[in-house]
Amino acid sequence: MQAQTTVSKPRPERVCLVVEDNKFDQTRISRAMSHGCRDISLVFTDTLAKARAKIAENPFVMILLDNNLPDGMGADFAVELSKHPTHSKTPVVMVSDWPSPFMWAKATKAGVHYIVSKDDFHSGYVQSALKKSRERVH
Numbered sequence: 033m034q035a036q037t038t039v040s041k042p043r044p045e046r047v048c049l050v051v052e053d054n055k056f057d058q059t060r061i062s063r064a065m066s067h068g069c070r071d072i073s074l075v076f077t078d079t080l081a082k083a084r085a086k087i088a089e090n091p092f093v094m095i096l097l098d099n100n101l102p103d104g105m106g107a108d109f110a111v112e113l114s115k116h117p118t119h120s121k122t123p124v125v126m127v128s129d130w131p132s133p134f135m136w137a138k139a140t141k142a143g144v145h146y147i148v149s150k151d152d153f154h155s156g157y158v159q160s161a162l163k164k165s166r167e168r169v170h
Contacts, residue, residue, distance in 0.1 A: 046072045046093040048158070049086055051109070052127070053078040053101055057150055061096060061127065068155030080104045087119055094158055097144075099128040099135050107135045110142035123161040127153045 048065070052058050058076050065074060072093065077083050080103050086092075095113070099106040106126060113119045126139050126147045139147050145161035 047090065048072050048074050048094040048096060049083060049092040050074050050076045050096045051078075051080065051083045051101065051106065052076065052096070052098045054098075057098070057127075060150065061153065064154050065158065066155075069158050072158070078102070080106075080109050083109065087113075087122075092122060094162060095122055095124045096158070097124055097126050099126060099139075105135070107138040107142070110139050110144050114142040121165070123165040125157050125161050 048069075050058065050061055052061060062074055065072065075086060075090075075092070077086055078101070080101055083095075083097075087095075097106040097110060106128065110124050110126065113122065113124060120143075124139075124142070124144045126135070126144050127150055128135065128147065129150055136147055145164055146157045148157055
């Protein structure tokens with residue numbers, strides 16, 4: 033009797049763009065994502081200009097976005113993404129040190145899934161945002 037082998041198709045890689053300029057916070061986000069989102073690889077960038085270049089090159093399953101960046105505000109970038117025909121469907125989670133009411137209002141208007149402080153961030157926010165995004169499509 034011959035043993036049957038099952039060949040599964042490789043899962044398409046899921047990649048998340050993390051726009052964060054602080055190396056310590058990049059490490060903290062990476063560790064948080066390793067506890068529940070191991071099937072998502074991370075690409076880090078430290079400016080909005082580099083983030084724009086990255087999303088022009090590759091599709092991302094999710095964007096984690098700091099608000100205070102060297103070349104602008106993440107909330108403004110979230111609004112920009114929300115108006116883009118391709119990127120408006122990409123879930124965004126803002127991970128910021130001090131979410132101000134102004135940033136909160138702008139991010140909410142842009143359809144950001146969650147706004148969370150860096151101290152409180154964990155992979156559950158990503159899992160939930162991806163689930164909400166799939167539900168909107170169906």
